[in-house]
Amino acid sequence: MQRSTNVKPSTVERLALSGGTLRLITAGDGPALVYLHGTGDQGSLLPVFATLAEQYRIVRPDHPGFLQSDDFRPAITSIAEIAAVHEQLLDELGIDEFVLVGCSLGGWVAAELALRIPHRVRRLVLIDPVGLAGDGSAPNLFDLTSEQALVATVHDEGRRAAARSAAPDPQVAAGLARSRAAAQRLAGDPYMHDPSLAGRLGSLALPVELVWGDDDGIVPVSYARFWLDALPQAHLTVVPDAGHLPHVEQPQAVRDVLTREAPAWS
Template sequence: MTGSTTQSTFPVGDVRIELTVQGSGAPLLFLHPEIGIASDAPIIAELAKHWTVHVPSHPGFGASELPRWMSEVDDLAYFYLDYLEAQGIDKAVVVGSSLGGWIAAEMAVRSCERVSYLVLAGAAGIKVSDREHRDFADIFTLSISEVNALSYTGAALAQQDYKALDEAALTVLHRNREATGLFAWSPYMHHPKLRRRLGRIKAPTLVLWGDDDRIVSADYGRAYSAAIPGSTFDLIEGSGHYPHIEQPAAFAARVARHAGR
């Protein structure tokens, strides 16, 4: 039994976001990647076996509002620090995937006061390669089909016919792309100073990577981990860039082990 599920909207300051909360026990905040997250995503139920899982849609994503003043990932980092406070959460496991991992890292370099454990999965946010090589595949100069082919190791997801989605789902897909274009266009998918700031992270950190991530390499993940004091790096087999989608049970198990569950 994973407890009850609620879907609602939640205000943080003047911004109202779409929110799914599922499960019971200590809180876990899951920060979704650039492709957003559905309220019935299997990862939510997996994580809800251990925690009360909070799955917001970031401002500008899904059905969440986007205030005019937001334009950078640091706006989102402060937003989620405020979210924890607004929910009265003293300590949460914070898990972020890709863009969500970048947000989680930006939160943690600002304050780990309310972060018990940190998990960064396929996280964007730092610059590793030299100036003539990008670290993160440019999702804006590839077609959506090409991005899917790079993102997943399993054929069903890699070759999905996204154009067959209904209009509501396609609208959300494009809204998520637009918000990603706002927050991560340039510098592309990173903040030049974040890597140096990662040393400020005080929470025990796990860096998780799909073993077949062709969006951003496992070596990038190792560099991420090396910059966070005391962190561990781990691979999830049978997964591309989104292990929480391709291997939700294994993903939840790694998070649980890291957080002592």
């Protein structure tokens, strides 16, 4: 089947909520797909989601205190509170049901959001998520140099070389620094997990997809088993030749996961 090329351009807007203003990117029409980003996200709509705008309404917010969203008042003190802000955002946008996708730290936020409003989440897709204690083999991101973080995140050496040679964008650099500081404050101790999360996930009865890059040096693929233990209904897809961001390095493989066996929407 030939895909339509009539994809609406993305729109960047700011939406005032109780406590502050969120920046968000939206694109497309149809059933909603909400993407929650990780710490290293540069604040743009990734190509995999731009193509999905052919069939979904893509909603990609910056977390409160990350990238170009406001620092909320009162101050956000936990990942669960980020999820509460995104619930408020969805209410404001009038989105009752949606596919929920989260990567890395955004995967943890997505899990917390699904726990808050499971009746509204049609499908939960977690891409190389943090949030569970795991086996202790993951490096502490906040202890890594920029070069070490690049090697741990990106599988392909060509992409690493391109990242090293790219001219720095001051706005992107400032957003990344903000995100890193916020993540360290909210998830630095205990490092990138909530000891209570695994036990709480058992209440989720909705469909869950786990997607993991086989060469993830930030959250090793061995961590997937802890998510499978907590979410026995989950289906795991390991993406070859991909690091911590398989939806960037192997977008078609992740697109296939996001579009297969999509639930019927009324």
